Amino acid sequence: MTNLLNVQNLKAWYADSQVLYGIDLKIESGQMVALLGRNGMGKSTTIKSLCGIMEKVEGKVFFQGKSIINKPSYEIAKLGFGLVPEGRRVFTNLTVYENLICSAKKGYWSIDKLKLVFPRLNERLSQMASSLSGGEQQMLSIGRALMTNPKLLILDEATEGLSPNLRNEIWKVISEIKKEGISIILIDKYLHKIKPLADYLYILSRGKNVWEGNSKDLNDNIVKKFLSV
Amino acid sequence: MTDTILKIDNLSKGFHAVRACENISLEINKNEVHALIGPNGAGKSTLIKLITGFLEQEYGKIFLDNKEISYLTPEERAQKGIARSFQVSSIINNFSVVQNIKLALIGKNKNYLDFLTNINLNKKLLKEAFYYLEEVGLNKKANELASSLSHGEKRKLEICIAISMAPKIFLFDEPMAGLDGESSELILQLFKKIKKRAPILLIEHDMDTVFSLADRVSVLDYGKVIATGTVSEIKKNNTVKKVYLGTEH
Numbered sequence: 001m002t003n004l005l006n007v008q009n010l011k012a013w014y015a016d017s018q019v020l021y022g023i024d025l026k027i028e029s030g031q032m033v034a035l036l037g038r039n040g041m042g043k044s045t046t047i048k049s050l051c052g053i054m055e056k057v058e059g060k061v062f063f064q065g066k067s068i069i070n071k072p073s074y075e076i077a078k079l080g081f082g083l084v085p086e087g088r089r090v091f092t093n094l095t096v097y098e099n100l101i102c103s104a105k106k107g108y109w110s111i112d113k114l115k116l117v118f119p120r121l122n123e124r125l126s127q128m129a130s131s132l133s134g135g136e137q138q139m140l141s142i143g144r145a146l147m148t149n150p151k152l153l154i155l156d157e158a159t160e161g162l163s164p165n166l167r168n169e170i171w172k173v174i175s176e177i178k179k180e181g182i183s184i185i186l187i188d189k190y191l192h193k194i195k196p197l198a199d200y201l202y203i204l205s206r207g208k209n210v211w212e213g214n215s216k217d218l219n220d221n222i223v224k225k226f227l228s229v
Numbered sequence: 230m231t232d233t234i235l236k237i238d239n240l241s242k243g244f245h246a247v248r249a250c251e252n253i254s255l256e257i258n259k260n261e262v263h264a265l266i267g268p269n270g271a272g273k274s275t276l277i278k279l280i281t282g283f284l285e286q287e288y289g290k291i292f293l294d295n296k297e298i299s300y301l302t303p304e305e306r307a308q309k310g311i312a313r314s315f316q317v318s319s320i321i322n323n324f325s326v327v328q329n330i331k332l333a334l335i336g337k338n339k340n341y342l343d344f345l346t347n348i349n350l351n352k353k354l355l356k357e358a359f360y361y362l363e364e365v366g367l368n369k370k371a372n373e374l375a376s377s378l379s380h381g382e383k384r385k386l387e388i389c390i391a392i393s394m395a396p397k398i399f400l401f402d403e404p405m406a407g408l409d410g411e412s413s414e415l416i417l418q419l420f421k422k423i424k425k426r427a428p429i430l431l432i433e434h435d436m437d438t439v440f441s442l443a444d445r446v447s448v449l450d451y452g453k454v455i456a457t458g459t460v461s462e463i464k465k466n467n468t469v470k471k472v473y474l475g476t477e478h
């Protein structure tokens with residue numbers, strides 16, 4: 001297996017307050033890795049740091065052997081990062097179609113393929129993204145990331161706000177993507193859905209790694225201690 | 230005497246070719262959590278916007294406590310007792326937790342006069358604010374800045390602001406979005422408690438939450454109510470399974 005992403009001692013700050021205190025992560029090509037942890041423990045900040053969205057970061061981040069720390073987000077995106085950020089972010093001043101094609105690259109995912117997963121988006125290609133419902137915006141955010149045909153797909157709560165049957169559809173898409181050999185970093189609250197799919201899991205707490213392993217090592221005690229009520 | 234707090238009668242609204250809400254009739258009764266579910270884009274948020282007055286219906290009527298409110302402004306409807314949790318947070322970040330509640334109370338009592346001097350001195354206001362903070366379990370954080378609260382605590386503060394308005398009905402549009410299991414559970418328990426003050430119309434896509442909380446469920450699809458019933462009735466409904474629940478629930 002070849003290493004795709006290697007993160008060492010990653011630190012990050014919001015203004016003066018530090019939120020990451022040295023995160024380590026590794027993703028091999030074709031792997032799906034899950035980041036787990038309660039609210040506010042640093043999962044999304046880790047993602048933002050990898051994608052060049054945080055203003056102040058320190059540490060080492062290698063993507064296919066090249067250092068990408070402190071590179072601007074558009075350069076990182078060009079290397080093949082496809083991000084579905086938390087909180088359904090789409091370009092609200094563009095139409096659905098423009099959102100989908102503005103960063104698209106040729107590959108497995110195309111508009112034709114996408115419309116099978118999200119028929120609703122296909123009905124609304126000329127609608128302004130700002131007037132979509134919450135869930136429709138979430139579909140668009142996922143669709144846009146898929147259309148970039150990324151090497152590494154990063155899903156930060158991608159199933160949030162989607163109806164139960166569409167959520168299931170997304171889980172199917174995720175396993176399909178995995179079969180295509182695309183690597184995935186995943187944050188999601190449905191642990192029972194993550195476990196069968198993830199090759200490796202990391203738990204973060206207060207901006208640090210507190211546990212890592214594979215799904216079968218993630219026992220009830222660990223879940224209780226770091227994740228549940 | 231009827232137990233109906235909010236009555237929606239034949240309400241409709243479209244956007245160009247999209248019929249977002251089509252002849253919707255619903256009744257929300259005293260003491261109930263009434264869940265509103267349905268596919269993405271079915272018209273749930275649009276309905277909330279019609280009830281709060283942020284959108285105007287094409288036709289149809291809305292009654293609160295038997296009085297028609299269909300043509301009131303959003304402010305007037307809020308004053309009459311319609312509380313909603315805003316998608317965009319209504320919290321003022323550089324105010325303390327208790328100041329946020331006091332501000333809401335001042336707004337409710339229309340006591341704007343010299344509130345800048347009053348807000349820190351008025352004992353009655355402080356007592357009232359603490360009463361509500363205790364209700365949601367935020368009293369220990371009363372003097373911290375709102376910006377320092379966690380995600381879940383902020384959501385609680387928003388709900389606390391809604392409670393402090395002593396409304397006749399709560400409208401919540403995906404209040405658990407982005408919350409982890411622990412925080413969702415806290416909010417869920419809170420809802421069980423506050424539904425006795427005023428009924429809750431709840432939009433939520435997490436079925437564990439809906440099924441453990443709802444007294445009744447209504448299902449929208451393409452702007453129409455396709456079913457209303459108890460949780461067990463809704464779970465058994467084949468159309469609902471097909472258009473929304475899927476095979477897992």
Ligand SMILES: Nc1ncnc2c1ncn2[C@@H]1O[C@H](COP(=O)(O)OP(=O)(O)OP(=O)(O)O)[C@@H](O)[C@H]1O
Nearest residue numbers: 131132133134135244249269270271272273274275
């Ligand atoms: N200004 C507009 N122009 C065109 N269509 C619109 C406009 N505003 C809303 N819509 C459409 O109306 C439909 C209903 O939207 P609404 O936000 O009520 O859905 P919802 O049931 O809340 O969905 P979700 O579960 O995804 O939040 C959607 O298909 C949406 O795209």
Ligand SMILES: [Mg+2]
Nearest residue numbers: 133134273274
């Ligand atoms: Mg909505």
